[in-house]
Amino acid sequence: MDTIYLNHPVDSCSLNCTPTVMALGYFDGVHLGHQAVIKTAIKIAQKLKVTTSVMTFHPHPKEVLRKQENAMSYITPLPDKIKKIEELGVDKLYIVNFTREFASLTPQQFVDDYLIGLEVCHVVAGFDFTYGALGKGTMETMPFHARNRLNQTVVEKLEANNEKVSSTKIRQLLTTGEVDDVTKFLGAPYSIKGVVVDGEKRGRTIGFPTANVKPIHRYILPNTGVYAVTLTVSGVHYSGVCNVGFKPTFHDQTTEPTIEVHLFSFNQDIYGEEVTICWHHRIRDEQKFLNIEDLIKQIHLDKEAAQSLLLS
Template identity: 60%
Template sequence: MKIIELKHPHSINQQDLPPIVLALGYFDGVHLGHQKVIKTAKAKAEELGINSAVMTFYPHPSVVLRKSNAHAACITSIKDKAEEIEKIGIDYLFIVDFTPSFAELLPQQFVDQYIIGLHGKHVVAGFDYTYGRLGKGTMETLPFHSREMFTQTVVEKVVENNEKISSTLIRELILNGDIDTLPTYLGRFYKTKGIVVHGEKRGRTIGFPTANIEHIDEYILPSTGVYAVYIRVSGSWYKGVLNIGYKPTFHDPSTVKLSVEVHIIDFSDSIYDQEVQVMWIKRIRSEQKFNSIDELIAQIQRDKEAAIRHLETIKRDKNLHFV
């Protein structure tokens, strides 16, 4: 897959690209609804005998338009998003730098420059996709703005358990710690990436050494507590039990920053400064304060056993993708 980053105004000429079928959307999470849009574009491209493409935007439009950090945190970083889209077999990925000047484009200008101008011959988007200044362009107005240079397919909402699959729903599930339900909507378990950094090194003194993880991007993180996870280190996946929180047994939560640490089961290598990936499987319990170190050690042992049970249970689950 070829990745093309576009800054407005872009300098690509139509003849610089082959004819394409273009899927449009922000695609945070690349969930099952998004996948339907992207796979529809891929199928249409195969039908027409031309290339498939996806256009996404960075950062989230609301960060620019509302000057809000509400959507700064992501389900998938831009790199993760590209990886998931590539797995679907798309030929081109356009990443548009979403700026105030880009946001001011009128719907016709957006179509002229970013669809027709990129050699789009067919467009695929969700029923609620909007484009142009103030989102005035819709899938109903797109045929008018197309200048008869391309056709379109509208993908209706994807529903599961009587709920529309959406990034908003997935964000809520993550924030609530309901991560074991995510494969139903994401099509996979939730993953985040980070770097192993030096921590307080307290875990090793009580028999449960941990890898302290500093996340690379502003991921949406699950609620505080203990989780069964898989963690990828140097290309291999290992079972783990993760704690996210403020370690109230040792600290006043109001005085420390949130920490994420994983006890990697049957693993003893030093992995400081390495990039790792966490696959969040199931929440075991909420974070709690213990009266003694012995109480804490006993609970960690129970958490470890519970994590192993959960991980063994889902080991052959079709939703568990070790890729």
Template identity: 50%
Template sequence: MDIQELQYPHTHSKNDFPESVVAIGYFDGVHKGHQKVIQTAIDLANEQGRESAVMTFHPHPSVVLKKNKQQIELITPLEDKLNLLEQMGVDRVFLVTFDEDLAGLLPQEFVDYFFIGLNVQHVVAGFDFSYGKMGKGSMETLPFHSRGAFSQTVVQKVESEDEKVSSSYIREELHQGNVGYIYNLLGRYYTIKGTVVKGDQRGHTIGFPTANIERKDAYILPQVGVYAVKVQIGDTIWNGMANIGYKPTFSDSTEKPAVEVYVFDYEGDLYGQELVVEWRKFIRNETKFDGVHALIEQLNQDEKEIRSFFNDN
């Protein structure tokens, strides 16, 4: 997959790129709605003997439009999004810098620079896609702005339980801890990549050594609580239980939640390793226990419940 970074104004001419069918959007999560849009572009490109491309943006538009927020948390930070697009078989990604200049382009200017100017022959987007300053361009105005240089396909709404599958919907479900349901929206479980860092070293003294995960990118954290997880260490996948929270039994701080995983049956040192944590099921809320023994009793119960969940799933 070729990744072409672009910024407004770019100096490319049409001849720099082969004819393409392009799917356009921010695509955070590469969820089922996005997959339909992207797969439609791939299928049409194959039929038309053209290159398939995805045009996406970086950073997230809200970083530029709402100036107070520096970094928005994402379902699929850029590296994960690009990996998923590559797995789908996309030939090229046009990665467009989203800055104030880009946000200020009139719809016609956007189309001239980023579709006509890059030799795009067909555009695929969802029914509610918008482009240009204040999102004034839509799938209704696109034929006019195309100046006859390309055609278009509008993808109809993909829904789950009568609700449009969207990045915002997935974010809300994650914030509520509904990680099991997320599978229906993403077509896969939610994952977070991170590195194992040193914690307070208390875990092994209570019989549950945990890997403390520092998130690699700005991933959204599911709701505070205890979860059944799969953990990828190198090429091997393990079962485990994770806690997202503040360890209220030991600390009064509610500043920054920790993410820690007890990997079942794993023996060895994990410090410095990169792990992928896949969130399978919400088990319970985090609780302040009356001492370490009550916590240990609960952790034994959690382990039993989660092992039995994985035996059945």
């Protein structure tokens, strides 16, 4: 897949464009609804015997247009989004640098410069896709702005658990720790990439050594709690139990949650290694224990629960 970064104003003459079917969207998560849009574009492109392209935007419009105290977190930070889109079989990915200047384009300018100018012959997008300043362009206005220069297909909403599959819903589920439902919306378990770093090394003293994982991108972390997970390192998958939180048994207050994974039947040194954690099931909330003995008893129960859940 060719990945092309675009800055406004775009110089389409330098891009050697050929006719293409383009899927449009922000695609955070590349969830089942996004996949339906992209797969529809691929089918149409195959029928027309042209390439398939995707156009997405970075950073998120909210980061640019709204004043936020904290940097925004993502379901799929840009490197992960690129990988997931490539795995779907797309030929070309356009990543538009989202700036205030780009956001001020009229719907007509967007269609002229970023669709017609890039030789898009057919556009595919979700029913709620908008374009141009203040989102005034919609899939209903697209034929007017396209002036018969391209065709379009609108992909209607996809539902799971009787709810619309959306990035907003997935974000909500992650903030409440409902990772089982997130899997139904994403089509795969939620995952993050991180590096194993030095921790307090307390786990090994109580018989449960853990890998302390620091995310390498701005991921949305599942809500604090204990989860059944798998961890992948050097291409090998291991099952484990993960605590996301502040370790209240040992700390009165910390500012950043930590990710600690205890792997079953594992005895390797993986400090400094890049790993991927997949969240499969939530086991319980994080809690504070009165003593180490109670904590150890609960960890044994958590381990049994995780093993049972991951085998089911």
